[in-house]
Amino acid sequence: MKMNQINNDHSSSSSCNGNHDYTNIIYRVSFTKMHGAGNDFVLFKREDIKRTIVSNKANGHGHTNGNSNGNNNGNGTSNGNGNYSYVPSLDELAYISKSIANRKLGVGCDQVIIVSDSPSSKSDYEMLIFNNDGSQAMMCGNGVRCFSKYITDNRIPSIYNEDGSINSDRVYHDRPSQRVHTLSGIIITYPQKQQHQHEGVEEVEENGKDNHNNNHNNNLNNNTQQQQQLNKILSLTKFIKVNMGTPYILRTNEERSQLLVVDNRSVMNINTKSIHFMKTIYVTPTVSLRCVLVSMGNPHCVIFLKDNQGSIADESQLESMDISYIGRKLESDGLFIDSCNVEFVSVIAQNKLKVRVWERGAGETLACGTGACAVAVASILTGKSVISESISVEMPGGELIIDWNKEDNKVYKTGPATTVYSSEVNII
């Protein structure tokens, strides 16, 4: 479920009797740029996309209308000047995401995250994810923390009340947890759980209400201003905990055909025998790698450098090694049912791992949330880490804390979500 072929003709022109006909679609999107440990995102609500169609075909003069082109019949209502707020198709979302994610011609990001209404009362919101190559992703661990902060900061109401009834007045309720529908199932975030770093720092009201006399006021104002600035800085980053669900063994193409398994994954727990997930993969005719294959809702191929000494690099070379060659090679290896993300790991201590990631559809990123979970699970399964304690996964952009809970067999991840700025972008 990775690639959505982008099949849009977003502009067209033809020449007949010397006349030049054209139709152009222009999208305007209000967005927020965020990142989670350096894995960067552009977030917006589905309804924040406005579309204008500019055409001279109807009367030979410049003309705008609200009709969509042949491939994408979006629905919408015009405000009279050709600007349309409407429901874009999945093809259009892929096209828009790829354009926005372009680091030279757009805003630039690893993934685009689109906030949508939940498809059922079982969840509160829906999160759509597109990699920067325009392919749709099933899950994004860093993205879901940013999603959760974006919902809370912008007080975006769910269309469902907590009891499952329709929230017809669209009233926002702060919830201790948010159920986020993704292509790989429902992920639960805990937006108010401040953990690590800024825990316990008090926030004051913006207008500093408790000023009583003038002398006192100046000091208080200074303090209040400082405090307000601190609040602003603190509110830019929040530490959010996420229940990332159950880890799975990732099945290969061969296994799927041999075992006739319908799904490309099967559930795993701490007792899972290593035979199921350890694989030897040839990256050249003479170089093979021992990998652990894990699904955290999306596919991961975890390579511990210490298990592959002499093959690609020593553990001490993690920071300097070129991961793009093997990353690309594995991403497109026929072994995988739908490509994969690749993690390169150095074990610093029992529960401290250093990781670099090659993401399918995005290349090397500064961090990967699902990747950090997959690495922690792989480390426990292969006896390098212990399950009863938190595992620190350090990536080039920051640290994520992972806990695999033996009781419910779920993986919990805590890490930062940071707001960078909000703006608007045109896509032509």
Ligand SMILES: N[C@@H](CCC[C@H](N)C(=O)O)C(=O)O
């Ligand atoms: N950065 C992500 C994962 C994004 C999707 C991935 N590239 C895929 O296609 O599976 C994360 O933080 O998990």
